[in-house]
Amino acid sequence: MHYRHLLDLSEYDLQITDRNQVLLVSHVRRLGPAAAPPPGPVLLILEFCYLTVNLSFENELLNLTGRVLPAERILQGARAYEYNPCDADWSKEMRGLPLMTSMPLEIWLLSHTRRNADVAHSLLQTLNKVPVGIHLQRPGMMEYDDRQEALLRALQQRVVQQVQMVVVILSTNRKDKYDCVKKYLCVDCPTPSQCVVARTLSRPQTLMTIATKISLQMNCKMEGEPWSAEIPVRFCSSSTGSFSSN
16 A cells, blocks of 8 residues: 555655554544545544544553552451462361351252263252252252153153252253253243353362252242341431321
């Protein structure tokens, strides 16, 4: 691209110093409020482009002293603990502590394919060992063929009004199967549900960690309270009076 074909800069007392620089393409809708659209895109020369008029940046950044808020104390069960705010993770601190409010799980289903039966039983045994205070009754084991329509049919046949939770072990992470479960259990037959891929449960060294996270999610979905934060009330005000329609 030759710059002489773009614009005659002599009348502006400008001179291009780098003739190999790239051009900035701007698709302008109109050249003015009442003007017609341009015949094509506007090509801008970078060395003549500025963010705004006479804007420059200081070489030295401005240093400010900010206020660092302390980390909240987490209340869980009868204990309170702190965590590192840089990580925002207190999974290690909460191990072995009961939840703030644990919901008993008495009527629930554990769904799996025949190939993943061993994975389902390993998950069930580990869930019973998670020390978060959730009382688990033995679930109804629901085996289904590894097809989307078979999974939907099994849910339609087994999920009744009394079921508190449905845990579905998916053989793969295919989105259509996950969407099928969530659509039926969220729209057609509203029931709390938890999905997990079988491959996630196949590593024994991480099974307790995964089972703990599943227990927390199940408890929250049943309106349980895992923990609370100690945030003191700074100001408290109330207003009393009488109001009329006029």
